[in-house]
Amino acid sequence: MSDIENVNERLNRQFRFLLEVDRLKGIQRQNILADASRRENSAEHSWHLALLAIILAEHSPIPENLDIFKVVKMVLMHDLVEIDAGDAFLQNPEEERIQVAKEARAAERIFSLLPEDQSAELISLWEEFEMGTTPEASFARALDRVQPALLHDATNAVVWAEHGVTEQQILHKMEVVRKSAPRLWPKIWSIIRRAADEGKLR
């Protein structure tokens, strides 16, 4: 294959992927926007998370050793699997197991649209995020909890109240913030306290 054919083949695959990902804009999340006008979609959420990563990087436990661009790439890509698997509200371990399998198939299908080298890189980045064990992945996962908490706080926790969630469930969900981004924990704690004090949590 000539160099020009190779470039064209790469571009074709890349444009195919870049058109496919447009569908993330149609995936609705549980939380609503700060102005309470409508539910948020996963593309907007991913954009917002990338801004959190850039602005809050200094508060990571290891700011001088964190690869912040890697965190940004992770949060931009982490929800692409929802194009096939949806944004599930999981109630039990069995549902969780099914969702994990769905998401793995989705990652395989969607990232494989890209040239092989990029596909391998992004599948590996997504798996790293899912595992949550590296500093970048654990910080990204903490931010993924902080962002909706900011919106819940701005909208007087109306979605938490509607879903009838308990303080224990929220504390469990937010545990990753306390562990992986402790400097952001006081903010989260104050958001939970306010929701509890105002009777929004069961």
Place this chain on the structure above:
Amino acid sequence: MSDIENVNERLNRQFRFLLEVDRLKGIQRQNILADASRRENSAEHSWHLALLAIILAEHSPIPENLDIFKVVKMVLMHDLVEIDAGDAFLQNPEEERIQVAKEARAAERIFSLLPEDQSAELISLWEEFEMGTTPEASFARALDRVQPALLHDATNAVVWAEHGVTEQQILHKMEVVRKSAPRLWPKIWSIIRRAADEGKLR
């Protein structure tokens, strides 16, 4: 000021900024999504652009010397001024002059919510994008034309047809792609040709 007070003051300003930017999700653009379901908003557009930057970086004129994280930060932030200034459809130089002044005031107000060091950095990044003279800014500006072109192509150029735009106007708008991302130009050229052949351009 103690270190803890300093951290708290920085966090307060950062969270204030991160809540304010949520409003970008309510700014409607002219183009529609690939599934033609509705108009795109500027937050989704910025997310999509960041993916284009990461996936298409190798096609920049100087891939080995391009600071791709800088390009990503630029495209994530470039439209924040629309929170105050809107996504204007400009018809003449006088309207353009007014819009430029509006956007400069918007950048000042919005980025100044952040701690001073971050505010200065982001205003400078936004100005660099607006000037469009560095390799990062010119590549970012080219991508900002490529992304809506992909969506116009996916939706049979219905928005171009509705606005009654001419082939000359599109060629003028897309000139930055030919100049700053020539390897992406054949795709843009084929999109324009198809729209013209199908009678969508005046």
